[in-house]
Amino acid sequence: MVLDLPGGKVVLTPEMRFISESPEERAQCYRVLDNDGQLIMCSNFKKVGEEIAVKMYTDMVTLQTMDAVFYEAQRQGRISFYATTIGEEAINIASAAALTTDDLVFPQYREPGVLLWRGFTLQEFANQCFGNKADYGKGRQMPIHYGSNKLNYFTVSATIATQLPHAVGAAYSLKMDRRNACVITYFGDGGSSEGDFHAALNFAAVMEVPAIFFCRNNGWAISTPTSDQFRSDGVVVRGRGYGVRSIRVDGNDALAIYSAVHAAREMAISEHRPILIEAITYRVGHHSTSDDSTKYRPVDEIEWWRSARDPVARFRKWIESNGWWCSEAESELRNNVREQLLHAIQVAEKIEKPPLAELFMDVYDVPPSNLCEQEKLLGETVRRNPQYYPPDVSL
Amino acid sequence: MATTSLRTIGRSVCRVSRRGFSTSCDDKLVQPSSKSTNLYSAINQALHIALETDPRAYVFGEDVGFGGVFRCTTGLADRFGKSRVFNTPLCEQGIIGFGIGLAAMGNRAVAEIQFADYIYPAFDQIVNEAAKFRYRSGNQFNCGGLTIRAPYGAVGHGGHYHSQSPEAFFCHVPGIKVVIPRSPQQAKGLLLSCIRDPNPVVFFEPKWLYRLAVEEVPEYDYMLPLSEAEVIREGSDITLVGWGAQLSVMEQACLDAEKEGISCELIDLKTLIPWDKETIESSVRKTGRLLISHEAPVTGGFGAEISASIVERCFLRLEAPVARVCGLDTPFPLVFEPFYMPTKNKILDAIKSTINY
Numbered sequence: 001m002v003l004d005l006p007g008g009k010v011v012l013t014p015e016m017r018f019i020s021e022s023p024e025e026r027a028q029c030y031r032v033l034d035n036d037g038q039l040i041m042c043s044n045f046k047k048v049g050e051e052i053a054v055k056m057y058t059d060m061v062t063l064q065t066m067d068a069v070f071y072e073a074q075r076q077g078r079i080s081f082y083a084t085t086i087g088e089e090a091i092n093i094a095s096a097a098a099l100t101t102d103d104l105v106f107p108q109y110r111e112p113g114v115l116l117w118r119g120f121t122l123q124e125f126a127n128q129c130f131g132n133k134a135d136y137g138k139g140r141q142m143p144i145h146y147g148s149n150k151l152n153y154f155t156v157s158a159t160i161a162t163q164l165p166h167a168v169g170a171a172y173s174l175k176m177d178r179r180n181a182c183v184i185t186y187f188g189d190g191g192s193s194e195g196d197f198h199a200a201l202n203f204a205a206v207m208e209v210p211a212i213f214f215c216r217n218n219g220w221a222i223s224t225p226t227s228d229q230f231r232s233d234g235v236v237v238r239g240r241g242y243g244v245r246s247i248r249v250d251g252n253d254a255l256a257i258y259s260a261v262h263a264a265r266e267m268a269i270s271e272h273r274p275i276l277i278e279a280i281t282y283r284v285g286h287h288s289t290s291d292d293s294t295k296y297r298p299v300d301e302i303e304w305w306r307s308a309r310d311p312v313a314r315f316r317k318w319i320e321s322n323g324w325w326c327s328e329a330e331s332e333l334r335n336n337v338r339e340q341l342l343h344a345i346q347v348a349e350k351i352e353k354p355p356l357a358e359l360f361m362d363v364y365d366v367p368p369s370n371l372c373e374q375e376k377l378l379g380e381t382v383r384r385n386p387q388y389y390p391p392d393v394s395l
Numbered sequence: 396m397a398t399t400s401l402r403t404i405g406r407s408v409c410r411v412s413r414r415g416f417s418t419s420c421d422d423k424l425v426q427p428s429s430k431s432t433n434l435y436s437a438i439n440q441a442l443h444i445a446l447e448t449d450p451r452a453y454v455f456g457e458d459v460g461f462g463g464v465f466r467c468t469t470g471l472a473d474r475f476g477k478s479r480v481f482n483t484p485l486c487e488q489g490i491i492g493f494g495i496g497l498a499a500m501g502n503r504a505v506a507e508i509q510f511a512d513y514i515y516p517a518f519d520q521i522v523n524e525a526a527k528f529r530y531r532s533g534n535q536f537n538c539g540g541l542t543i544r545a546p547y548g549a550v551g552h553g554g555h556y557h558s559q560s561p562e563a564f565f566c567h568v569p570g571i572k573v574v575i576p577r578s579p580q581q582a583k584g585l586l587l588s589c590i591r592d593p594n595p596v597v598f599f600e601p602k603w604l605y606r607l608a609v610e611e612v613p614e615y616d617y618m619l620p621l622s623e624a625e626v627i628r629e630g631s632d633i634t635l636v637g638w639g640a641q642l643s644v645m646e647q648a649c650l651d652a653e654k655e656g657i658s659c660e661l662i663d664l665k666t667l668i669p670w671d672k673e674t675i676e677s678s679v680r681k682t683g684r685l686l687i688s689h690e691a692p693v694t695g696g697f698g699a700e701i702s703a704s705i706v707e708r709c710f711l712r713l714e715a716p717v718a719r720v721c722g723l724d725t726p727f728p729l730v731f732e733p734f735y736m737p738t739k740n741k742i743l744d745a746i747k748s749t750i751n752y
Contacts, residue, residue, distance in 0.1 A: 106496075138533040147532045154499070155532035159523050165489050166524070169496020169504070176451075176478060195516070199489030206484055207493075362534045363569050365593040368622060368669035 027236045029280055030260060031250035035309070037317025039255075046098075046259040050324045055117075056097050056254060057319050060089040060312045061330075062337050063113045066122065067285070069341040070129060074143075074289045078349060079129045081143045085110050087252070087284030090311035091216055093117055094254040098261035099184060104170050105153045106163040106185035109144055110216060114186075118151040122340050126348035138362070139354045161191040164200030164213065168274075171209035175272055182210040182268040184261070190221025192235045201242040204274035211274045212264045213244070216251065218283035223296040239276035251281030252311035255318070282309065353393045356382070432612035435605040437579035438467045438544075441586040442505065444616045446475045449503050452590070454480045456490055456507030456544075464509060465546055465605050491517035491543060495525050495595075498540035503590055511547035511599055512559040525595040526570030539593035544586070546602035547575075548640050548690055549736060554729040560691035560722070562638075565597050566668045566700065572596040573667040574621060575638040578604070580612045584619030585665065592621060601640035608643075624671040626678065630660035633684035633749055636675055636701060638664045641688050641737065648742035657750055667697055675701065676708050683714040684749050688737050693721035715752035718745045 001012045032045040048056070067084040074082040085092055092113025099105075105114050112125065124136075128146050131139035137147060137155065147155025154163065167185035174181050191197060192215055204211050215235045219226055232238060239246025245267065249260045257279060264275035282305040286293040293302065307313075319325040360367050360375045367375070382389050432440070446452045454471055460482040462469035472480040483490050487508055494506035508514045514521075521543070529537035549558045565573045574589050574596055576582035582600065589596040601608075627642070628649055637645050642663055649659035660678050664670060679685050685705055687698035702717040720737040728735050 136533045136535055137531065140533065141531050145531070147535055149532075149535040155536060157524065157527070157531060159519065162492065162520060162524050165492020165520070166496035166499060168489075169493040169498070170500050171496075172493070173497055173500035173502055195488055196492060196520075199484075199486045199492060202484050202486065203489045203493055207481075362530045364572075364669070365529070365537070365539060369672070370669055 022233055026233045027248045029248045029250050030256050031253045032255040032259060033253050033314060033318055037314040045255050046262045048258060052097060053319050054324055056093050057315055058333055059093045059117050061333055063089050063092060063116055064312055065334060065337045066341055073345055079143050081289055083109060083144050083288040084285035085113060087282050087305060088216055088218060089113060090254040090257055091251050091279050091281060094257035095214060095261045098258045099265060101152060102181040104183040106167040106183060107156055108187050108191060109156045111186045112146060115146055115148060115151060115153050120148055120151060122344040123347060126344040130348040131353060132348055132351035133354045134351055138358045161187050161194035161196040164196045165203060167211050168200050168204045168209055171211040172207050175209055180269060182212060182265050184212040184214055186214045186216060188221060189217040189226050189229055193229055201244055205243040208272045209274060210268035210272055212268055213274060213276045215278045216281060217278050218281045220283045222287040222291060234278055236278040244274050244276050246276035248278045248280060251279030252309055252314060254311060254315045355394045428614040429611040430614055431609055432579050433606050434579045434582055434608045435465050435467045437583040437612045438586060438600060439469055441583045442468060442471055445587060445590045446471060446479060452503035453497060454505045455483050457485055457509050458482060459507055487513055487516040488520055491520040494541050495520060495538045498538035499536055503540040505542045505590060508543060508545040510557055511545040511561050512556045514545055514561060522568050526568045530570060538595055541595040542590045543597045545599055547599040548601045548603055550603050555726045558727040562599055562667055563691055563695055563697045566697050572621060574665060575599045577639055577642045577663050578608050579610050581619060583612055584617050588618040588621050603640045622666045622669050622671055624665060624674040625663045626660060627663050628661035630658040632658045632682055633686060633746060634678040634682045635659055635661045635686045636664055637688045641690060644739050645688055645742055647739045648746060651743050652746050657746060672704055675705060679705055679709045680712055683712055686718040686745055686749060688720040688742055690722050690737060692724045693719055694724050696721050715749045718749050720745045
């Protein structure tokens with residue numbers, strides 16, 4: 001017997017049956033390359049040609065090297081803060097590679113590789129980390145809070161998951177403007193617990209927007225393991241709760257990520273629907289330079305993921321087996337990138353900070369009278385006692 | 396409630412209001428296309444015009460599709476279509492977050508929060524995201540096209556969750572504007588300015604006045620300037636500052652005070668941040684006395700900011716302490732509402748004790 005209710009028809013049953021809290025089987029995880037970087041038999045994936053594959057690999061290496069060099073720079077006291085993306089290079093680069101620059105990116109903060117893929121230079125990264133005059137953010141935010149309107153990458157904010165509803169609004173705009181583009185927004189396993197995650201997925205489904213929700217489930221939210229984060233089968237199963245199509249992928253498999261994002265983009269744009277992708281991976285680095293993750297997880301676990309499950313090495317094996325890469329190219333690349341990074345840091349360090357006027361600009365489109373007054377008073381204060389103020393910010 | 400006297404307040408046909416004193420409205424002047432309009436209709440007109448004049452303007456929120464619980468969005472969905480005027484799920488953080496994303500793409504996103512009492516789930520999005528969107532990006536991005544509308548204030552029987560005046564929370568947030576109209580004619584012009592202003596704005600509408608306030612409102616497209624206070628009644632003995640529905644209460648107190656020989660100058664602040672210190676200061680230099688009145692609880696209310704700023708600027712000119720006649724420091728009560736509210740008699744008492752200080 002069927003009952004006609006607001007919201008549709010529902011089949012009635014005399015059996016009182018509760019839906020189980022967990023599925024009989026966990027959602028399967030899509031992968032294309034095995035742990036040794038070899039194609040799995042009968043794998044169904046979007047083919048990647050040599051040019052794209054080599055760019056993907058070199059960008060992953062660049063990201064890995066950038067992380068090492070900038071992390072060191074923070075340890076040396078040259079920048080105040082840094083957060084690495086170690087272990088998530090495939091997520092960053094392969095997802096970006098499957099999109100076009102017309103697709104809008106709403107990052108959390110562990111996706112600089114997407115910017116790198118799109119053409120953000122090492123110098124531009126360094127400038128933001130040093131907060132110098134050339135930083136597009138004008139020195140207002142901590143390091144790693146990158147943004148680029150040119151590359152359609154919305155500025156990072158440290159608040160967790162707040163970007164998810166923004167992505168939905170922006171996707172709605174793309175749909176209304178009939179653009180051949182989607183938005184992608186990234187967040188972690190921790191971010192999926194925020195109210196904004198729930199708000200965004202629900203809105204995205206109801207508004208029928210072309211948005212890809214990419215969850216980097218790397219096992220940790222600072223020191224909180226996923227067992228303290230949720231009791232569902234990860235994040236992928238939540239998609240169904242909102243009427244959102246979803247898939248779980250191996251987050252250390254660049255080809256799987258590439259295929260899934262490519263397919264998601266097509267569905268999102270042609271069907272005006274959101275897609276949820278959960279990439280299972282491991283956060284090899286500490287949460288940030290303010291964290292020592294050996295305090296809450298075993299060192300050998302970290303090291304195992306760092307080496308045995310390195311997504312970069314795994315992809316390298318695949319491109320090498322295609323004859324597209326070799327060890328000479330490898331050492332040349334790593335040396336070059338390292339040199340470029342050291343140079344970029346030296347340059348960034350010498351560039352002066354933005355002038356004091358930038359403290360007061362952009363709060364509004366035009367500074368209101370209270371800010372003009374405060375600027376004037378501050379100028380007088382600083383001129384009276386310059387010794388209390390950093391000398392690298394000009395008046 | 397004073398409805399007819401609201402008609403004489405303000406200058407109806409002003410594209411740009413002059414700073415300082417308003418002339419008493421010449422209501423013998425025939426307004427060619429003005430009509431007797433209440434507050435929700437004036438707001439409705441503003442929304443119609445906003446959507447008409449910008450094809451990338453959107454109106455959304457809970458229940459806006461059928462016209463809204465206060466009828467402010469009547470006719471919009473029929474006229475402009477459901478893809479531009481639509482209901483959202485019941486989730487304020489989602490409504491505002493969505494609005495920020497829409498505005499970040501250059502659209503005019505007019506988001507409705509059903510009651511100001513329910514704005515708090517969106518507080519993070521407003522404070523941490525909307526207010527900082529332009530600044531943190533180095534002006535690469537902005538969500539200036541966002542306008543948030545919410546009915547606020549006492550309604551006679553609203554209790555804790557249908558009567559709140561939360562403006563003070565937002566006045567502490569650099570990067571947004573807070574605007575509160577006192578009447579239908581003001582609301583239409585101010586709302587259009589808010590929608591077209593390149594900064595995110597929170598627009599609180601005095602729900603008490605939705606039906607009650609009726610005045611001549613021009614039918615055409617006009618805007619009133621933000622961050623400009625208006626002297627709506629000239630006087631010489633004491634300056635009174637307020638906003639929204641409270642102004643008509645204050646006006647009644649001014650009329651009663653006049654009978655006792657006290658000349659009151661009444662100022663509508665209109666924009667709470669960034670606020671027009673110059674107009675208030677200029678008035679207090681003339682009168683030497685200041686009284687601020689708002690429904691929101693007195694402690695930490697926006698009256699405190701006005702008081703501190705004016706004392707800084709006018710200390711030696713002041714003849715008496717700055718008076719604040721405000722709501723009590725309690726949740727907004729139901730049966731005790733008449734005791735809680737900053738009513739005419741409380742204001743009149745405060746006027747007299749300030750004069751007699």
